[in-house]
Amino acid sequence: MAYLELNNVCKTYGEGEEATEVLSNINLTMEEGEFVAIVGFTGSGKTTLVNLINGLLMPTSGEVLFKGQPVTDTSHERGVIFQNYSLLPWLTVGQNVYMAVKEAYPKENKSFLKKRVDDYVAMVNLSPAINKRPKELSGGMRQRVAVARALAMNPEMIIMDEPLGALDALTRGNLQDEILNIWSQDKRTALLITNDVDEGIYMADRIIPLKPGPNATLGPEFKIDIERPRDKTALNDNPNFKKTRNAIIEYLMDIGEERKSVSQEEYALPELAPKSFVA
Amino acid sequence: MEQEIVLKKQRQGLSFLKPLIMKLSPKINKGSLVSFLKKSGITLLSVLLFIGLWHMGAKALYDVEAEYKIEKALAERGQEAADAERACIASGDSSCQPNTLPSPSQVWASLQSLIADHQVITADKAAFVEKMAATNAKLIAQGKDAIVYTGRASFLDIIFTSIKTVFAGFLLALLIAVPIGIIIGLSPSLRSAFNWFIQVFKPVSPVVWYLLVFMIVKTLYIGDSSDNAFVISFISVGLCAMWATLVNTAMGVSSVDKDYINVAKVLKLGTFQKVFKVILPSSLPLIFTGLRITLSVAWMVLIAIELLAQSQGLGLFVWEEFQNGANDSNSKIIVAMFVIGIIGFLLDRFMLTVQNMVSFNKNEAV
Ligand SMILES: Nc1ncnc2c1ncn2[C@@H]1O[C@H](COP(=O)(O)OP(=O)(O)OP(=O)(O)O)[C@@H](O)[C@H]1O
Ligand SMILES: [Mg+2]
Numbered sequence: 001m002a003y004l005e006l007n008n009v010c011k012t013y014g015e016g017e018e019a020t021e022v023l024s025n026i027n028l029t030m031e032e033g034e035f036v037a038i039v040g041f042t043g044s045g046k047t048t049l050v051n052l053i054n055g056l057l058m059p060t061s062g063e064v065l066f067k068g069q070p071v072t073d074t075s076h077e078r079g080v081i082f083q084n085y086s087l088l089p090w091l092t093v094g095q096n097v098y099m100a101v102k103e104a105y106p107k108e109n110k111s112f113l114k115k116r117v118d119d120y121v122a123m124v125n126l127s128p129a130i131n132k133r134p135k136e137l138s139g140g141m142r143q144r145v146a147v148a149r150a151l152a153m154n155p156e157m158i159i160m161d162e163p164l165g166a167l168d169a170l171t172r173g174n175l176q177d178e179i180l181n182i183w184s185q186d187k188r189t190a191l192l193i194t195n196d197v198d199e200g201i202y203m204a205d206r207i208i209p210l211k212p213g214p215n216a217t218l219g220p221e222f223k224i225d226i227e228r229p230r231d232k233t234a235l236n237d238n239p240n241f242k243k244t245r246n247a248i249i250e251y252l253m254d255i256g257e258e259r260k261s262v263s264q265e266e267y268a269l270p271e272l273a274p275k276s277f278v279a
Numbered sequence: 280m281e282q283e284i285v286l287k288k289q290r291q292g293l294s295f296l297k298p299l300i301m302k303l304s305p306k307i308n309k310g311s312l313v314s315f316l317k318k319s320g321i322t323l324l325s326v327l328l329f330i331g332l333w334h335m336g337a338k339a340l341y342d343v344e345a346e347y348k349i350e351k352a353l354a355e356r357g358q359e360a361a362d363a364e365r366a367c368i369a370s371g372d373s374s375c376q377p378n379t380l381p382s383p384s385q386v387w388a389s390l391q392s393l394i395a396d397h398q399v400i401t402a403d404k405a406a407f408v409e410k411m412a413a414t415n416a417k418l419i420a421q422g423k424d425a426i427v428y429t430g431r432a433s434f435l436d437i438i439f440t441s442i443k444t445v446f447a448g449f450l451l452a453l454l455i456a457v458p459i460g461i462i463i464g465l466s467p468s469l470r471s472a473f474n475w476f477i478q479v480f481k482p483v484s485p486v487v488w489y490l491l492v493f494m495i496v497k498t499l500y501i502g503d504s505s506d507n508a509f510v511i512s513f514i515s516v517g518l519c520a521m522w523a524t525l526v527n528t529a530m531g532v533s534s535v536d537k538d539y540i541n542v543a544k545v546l547k548l549g550t551f552q553k554v555f556k557v558i559l560p561s562s563l564p565l566i567f568t569g570l571r572i573t574l575s576v577a578w579m580v581l582i583a584i585e586l587l588a589q590s591q592g593l594g595l596f597v598w599e600e601f602q603n604g605a606n607d608s609n610s611k612i613i614v615a616m617f618v619i620g621i622i623g624f625l626l627d628r629f630m631l632t633v634q635n636m637v638s639f640n641k642n643e644a645v
Contacts, residue, residue, distance in 0.1 A: 056541055079545075086541060099556065
């Protein structure tokens with residue numbers, strides 16, 4: 001039994017004439033302890049896929065199985081880092097994280113919870129900003145709070161929706177390492193949505209492209225056979241890295257081209273011949 | 280760690296005091312002083328202009344009235360009577376003054392006399408209390424009611440009554456509208472069930488609310504001779520004014536950002552936690568916007584309702600002065616008008632300050 005299984009999952013938004021099928025026939029299997037990255041174009045349905053897995057959305061058809069059980073609701077076992085941070089603006093950084101930690105550890109005492117909050121806020125280098133409100137933070141800082149909040153809950157599976165998009169290269173690298181650290185301790189399972197192929201290769205065991213929507217579906221997977229721990233600086237000289245990277249980028253460019261030509265076909269003008277005017 | 284909303288100190292609502300605060304602070308730099316002088320100069324100028332226009336307008340109306348009186352005397356009683364009338368008006372004798380829009384100086388004089396009157400009444404009251412102290416002590420010892428002062432209310436007492444009525448009405452509105460708003464905001468089916476109710480009762484005029492409350496309270500107070508004017512007026516004020524809060528609360532609660540609801544779901548907050556930690560904080564700004572409207576509506580309808588309910592407040596004061604028709608009645612009405620306006624302004628500023636304190640989206644409250 002796989003850890004996470006998506007069988008022929010379809011998701012349609014809207015009803016009747018308005019209905020658009022965003023995701024079609026998604027099939028995905030993840031084993032426990034795996035790190036999978038999904039890359040895809042904007043608007044292809046990545047966030048929709050994430051919400052189907054974390055339990056915020058239900059599939060229109062098909063099934064999502066987590067440890068063999070259908071996903072019917074959210075769960076503390078699956079932590080989520082939202083793409084749009086989703087911090088509560090009336091709470092400070094510390095309070096946002098505290099709220100999550102308190103829910104994840106309902107039996108622990110206050111000092112434990114507080115220490116955990118401090119630790120995770122420190123991990124994302126936001127200790128000086130712990131008493132600030134989201135409004136006072138930059139986009140990157142907010143993103144880091146969202147990372148701290150999700151990881152502090154100690155979920156078995158970490159679901160990340162473009163978690164590092166707004167960060168500069170250096171901060172991004174540090175946080176990638178932190179996430180990898182947390183993932184490799186007690187072998188958690190991780191699903192990463194990203195638009196950065198290099199990030200996917202550095203972090204994941206497999207990369208799966210999501211084709212452009214509507215009716216987006218998953219493309220062929222690319223296995224990353226690079227030994228862990230991976231060294232970022234050495235990665236560039238690794239022939240395996242270059243090969244995989246080129247293969248993925250080529251594939252993405254191909255489906256990008258395909259999309260363009262498809263959409264051109266779609267918008268081809270209908271043949272309109274003028275009626276003959278008879279006086 | 281505190282999970283409550285920490286109220287942030289912000290003085291936006293009182294920002295009109297800023298120039299004053301700046302002036303009082305020891306560190307005045309030249310630029311701020313200049314801008315302060317400029318700002319307050321413009322304000323002062325506009326006030327002077329307003330008073331000037333008012334003075335001229337009042338003068339013109341006075342002349343029209345005076346001319347008419349003299350003409351009338353001439354037509355009815357001949358030249359001699361007209362001359363006498365003219366002399367009488369010129370002498371400022373109160374028996375023959377034209378009755379029209381009072382001038383600024385008359386209004387100022389009325390204010391002074393109202394304050395003097397207040398002092399007289401206060402002294403009266405103190406004397407009465409002293410005189411009756413021994414008697415009252417005896418009465419209370421015998422288990423009877425003490426004798427209380429029932430003389431005329433002074434202008435300040437009247438203002439105080441009005442403010443008391445508004446706050447009681449506001450509190451009532453808050454206690455009714457916020458909980459109901461939250462409940463119907465949370466449930467779409469309750470919302471549609473209540474919708475007709477809100478739509479029908481919201482536009483009902485203060486006068487009708489007063490009559491409705493009067494009907495009910497009169498019956499409830501049956502056999503009780505005590506004065507229920509205050510009760511009737513504050514309930515009417517509250518019922519008139521609560522709709523903005525009700526609608527805003529329901530809207531705020533029902534339109535919480537989807538992202539916050541998703542957070543609540545992913546953290547798996549219980550219903551209670553979800554309502555108090557996510558839904559309510561996120562709708563607080565809208566609730567307070569509603570409360571601010573409620574307070575200003577309460578103050579607006581108060582005058583009409585006090586008049587109807589014969590409650591000893593500013594509304595009744597204005598009406599009685601109008602009926603009275605004494606020489607300084609008109610200027611007393613104008614004094615009351617300014618007092619009403621200024622208190623209304625201060626109440627609104629107060630609410631704006633509170634609103635800004637609970638608003639996590641700065642600049643939201645205007
Ligand atoms: N609640 C919704 N109702 C209707 N349509 C929706 C809804 N949410 C998303 N969509 C549509 O589904 C498609 C996929 O959206 P989604 O947010 O999953 O894309 P995404 O891949 O996450 O994009 P991005 O990279 O920009 O985050 C879009 O065309 C979007 O318009
Ligand atoms: Mg997305």
